[in-house]
Amino acid sequence: MAAKDTEITPQRWTIAVLAVFLLFGFGFGNWLARIPAVRDHLGASTFEMSVIGLVLASGSVLGLVFAGQTVTLIGPRRAILFGALGQAVFMPLGATLLWFDLRIPGMLALACFGFFFSTSDVAMNVSGAAAERALGKSRMPILHGGYSLGGVSAMGLGALAEHLRVPVPIHLAVVFAFIVAAIALAVRWIPRVEPTAVPDGPVPASTNTGPIHLPPLPPAPSGAPAAYNPWRDPRIIVIGLVAMSLSFTEGTATDWLPLALADHRGFSNPAAALALGVFFVAMLSTRAAGSVLLARFGRVTILRASAVTAGVGIVLMNVLPFTWAAYASAALWGIGSALGFPIGVSAAADDPAKAVRGVATVSAIAYAAFLIGPMAIGFLGEHFGLLRAFLPLIGLLVFVVFAARAAREPGAGPGTQAGRVETG
Known part of the structure; x- marks a missing residue:
């Protein structure tokens, strides 16, 4: 059961977002760690593997085009969970299709993975930026450090899976199932409120240890200017x-x-x-x-x-x-x-x-x-x-x-x- 926003402190919020960064870095790092195994299994050239990477990155950029609207519409917490579920579907699916040499469908699935990955990427960065404002302390470098730590940790697991000859689709399916479960626990401590409800300016150091109290957004006045571009x-x-x-x-x-x-x-x-x-x-x-x-x-x-x-x-x-x-x-x-x-x-x-x-x-x-x-x-x-x-x-x-x-x-x-x- 999700925590109420009034029970969420800036510290818990920041730790939860840190966990999200680490988990998403861990997920993508496991894919990177097994790329050589995919290449060897397919007998693909360096150019062919670069095309696979380009298709995945293209899906990510397409996701970024819509990420602003998506995160605004459903909020950062739901967008993080939404992105995690999409990644958990399309990364194992893409790896499985490639494993059976279905390259075009496999690349399309990886493009979908990239779309969901970039959506959750924007959501976790927006939530992290709001958390550091509520905390009154810079935390974004540490959050991105968590992502890097997740990626580095994945290299070790990838090496172990390679040593044990675990097929890539099975490896990634297990990893992303774990990630979804862990994300579902972490987002309990991320507020449901829109990031625009975060107060303008850091919370004073003497008061930023208790629950956050973020007011709802006022309705837009009639005749309001066009949406910010x-x-x-x-x-x-x-x-x-x-x-x-x-x-x-x-x-x-x-x-x-x-x-x-x-x-x-x-x-x-x-x-x-x-x-x-x-x-x-x-x-x-x-x-x-x-x-x-x-x-x-x-x-x-x-x-x-x-x-x-x-x-x-x-x-x-x-x-x-x-x-x-x-x-x-x-x-x-x-x-x-x-x-x-x-x-x-x-x-x-x-x-x-x-x-x-x-x-x-x-x-x-x-x-x-x-x-x-x-x-x-x-x-x-x-x-x-x-x-x-x-x-x-x-x-x-x-x-x-x-x-x-x-x-x-x-x-x-x-x-x-x-x-x-x-x-x-």
């Missing part, structure tokens, strides 16, 4: 491009770093995989510390520092032909990539009345990196080598340095970080 909001577009730039930087490492080190630095496959592990650990650690860093330095400074750190890592990866330098560069790259998307989501949700559509738009722009990124880097790598193909990312990072001001906290003018939420 975030695609016409220059600030939201710039924030989305900042998030996309750092998401592109992150995705490039996860897609291509091990192969680049194997091809151009002579790394063995395990050594190259270890470099990617260093990247993930650095990113996860930075997200864990993100709330403290944001409270101390503010969004603008953190975004600029992130861009510079990632840029230094990419350049050093190219110019220093030493094993230790590759691992150090991977760590810098991971640190610099960690906070862009979480900060973008928080910034898009600054105005609670526009949070749902703002988060959906920023997410849609950022997800474009996962559509164009692998093919763009692959094309450049084919002609110039993968390590050199990383260098154009520097241009995106320079853009982040100059565009970071768009994400500054409400009430913060140039040169100040006033108005940010506290941490503790």
Whole structure:
């Protein structure tokens, strides 16, 4: 039985959303962990597997187009559960169809999975942004750290399933059945209220430990202006491009770093995989510390520092032909990539009345990196080598340095970080 909204404290709300992030990261991570097994079972080429990934990502982007309306209509809690149920149906179904070499139906099922995944992605980000406002403390980096932790944990389970030769459809069916059950428990502590009912501004620290009391939305007055369109909001577009730039930087490492080190630095496959592990650990650690860093330095400074750190890592990866330098560069790259998307989501949700559509738009722009990124880097790598193909990312990072001001906290003018939420 769901808890009443009056029984839900900001702390319980935040923990519940953290559990949702972790579970969805765990689910998608299990699919990523078994992609090699799917490829081997089908005898598919790298290009064919990239097409499967592209179809899934296309479904995700389509879902983002409608996510704002969906979350607004049914609320974040129901959208999270709705998304979890859809994922639990279509991921095992897609894996089963592919397993029996029914590639077109399998890819269509994965596109449906992507649709439900992006719907729940927007819902959990909207709810997380509202929770951190109610708590009065920055928590979005920790929430995204939970997603990363879920993905890393899935790699271990995927390796165990591979060792035990568990068929991919059975593995994923069990995983997603568990996820639905766990999500159903977690959402009991997420309020039913619309995110626009969250008070404007953080709850004072002295009062944010008790139950939340969110008033219902007043009816819209007659003659009200047309619905807000975030695609016409220059600030939201710039924030989305900042998030996309750092998401592109992150995705490039996860897609291509091990192969680049194997091809151009002579790394063995395990050594190259270890470099990617260093990247993930650095990113996860930075997200864990993100709330403290944001409270101390503010969004603008953190975004600029992130861009510079990632840029230094990419350049050093190219110019220093030493094993230790590759691992150090991977760590810098991971640190610099960690906070862009979480900060973008928080910034898009600054105005609670526009949070749902703002988060959906920023997410849609950022997800474009996962559509164009692998093919763009692959094309450049084919002609110039993968390590050199990383260098154009520097241009995106320079853009982040100059565009970071768009994400500054409400009430913060140039040169100040006033108005940010506290941490503790």
